[in-house]
Amino acid sequence: MRFSLALLTLACVAALGAGAYAADTMAAKPTVYAPDSIKWMDGTGPLKGAQVAVLSGDPMKAGPFVMRIKFPDGMKVVPHSHPDAEQVTILSGSLLFGVGDTLDPSKAMTASAGTFASIPAGIHHFVIAKGETIVQVYANGPFVMTPVKP
Secondary structure: OHHHHHHHHHHHHHHHHHHHHHHHHHHOOOOOOOHHHOOOEEOOHHHEOEEEEEEEOOOOOOEEEEEEEEEOOOOEEEEEEOOOOEEEEEEEEEEEEEEOOOOOHHHEEEEEOOOEEEEOOOOOEEEEEEEEEEEEEEEEEOOOOEEOOO
C-alpha cells in the first residue's frame, strides 16, 4: 500500500509540475538565434581583440547568462579567475587551455570544437586561440575577469 501511495503522490506532483511548466512556457516566447543573426560586439578589457555576443541574460547583472566569444587566431587571454563557475563549450576552432598563474603554453591542453569545460570559481586559467575560435559561456553574472597579475 505504501508503494502505491508513494507512486500516486509522485504522479500528482509530476502532473502539477507539468501543468505549471506548460503554463509558463505558453506565456513565454522562445529566443532563437540563427548564426547569421547574432550581433557581435567588440570585446573590452581582457577580451579586447575578441568579439562578444550576448545570447541570453545580462552578464553585467546578477543572474544566469549565455554569451559567445569569438577569438582571432593567436589571441591570448592572460591568467585570470572568475568569482563564479563558468561552463564553456568550444563551438569551432580550438584553444590551448591551461591552469595556473603564468601563461605557459607547454602546460596547456588543446581543446578542440565540441569540448566542454566546467571551470570552478576562483581557478586561475588562461587560453590561447588556435585559428579563429568561437566558445559559448554559461555562467552567473555579474561576469568579472580578475587578472592574476593586474
